[in-house]
Amino acid sequence: MAMATGRQRAIAKALTALLPLAPYADTEKIRTEAGARHLKTMPPAIAVWLAAIAHIRHEHTDYEKLLAEGYDRDSARFFVVDQTNEVLTRWRATRLLDPDEDEE
Numbered sequence: 001m002a003m004a005t006g007r008q009r010a011i012a013k014a015l016t017a018l019l020p021l022a023p024y025a026d027t028e029k030i031r032t033e034a035g036a037r038h039l040k041t042m043p044p045a046i047a048v049w050l051a052a053i054a055h056i057r058h059e060h061t062d063y064e065k066l067l068a069e070g071y072d073r074d075s076a077r078f079f080v081v082d083q084t085n086e087v088l089t090r091w092r093a094t095r096l097l098d099p100d101e102d103e104e
Helices: 006-018 024-034 044-060 063-068 073-079 081-090
Strands: none
Touching: 006 024, 006 044, 024 044, 044 063, 044 081, 063 073, 073 081
């Protein structure tokens, strides 16, 4: 197996710090997403946060169902903030999603 790059190690560390009790299956998906090309320019902690929120939104909330029902992205995101924060709380996240804040 190849050695992890400095960025991969930083992402792993940020992920453990942000979501200490997240299940392995979830952290693996979040880790992969945080390393994606479109997040490469962001600091590891921000990349992990954005990847975690997107993962939780798509996998653990009604977000997809709301989109399928015709809600626009912003409305759907608004309606799943509580569900997202419930997952973050269960995973003992060090921060929660503030509906009034930008995602970063």
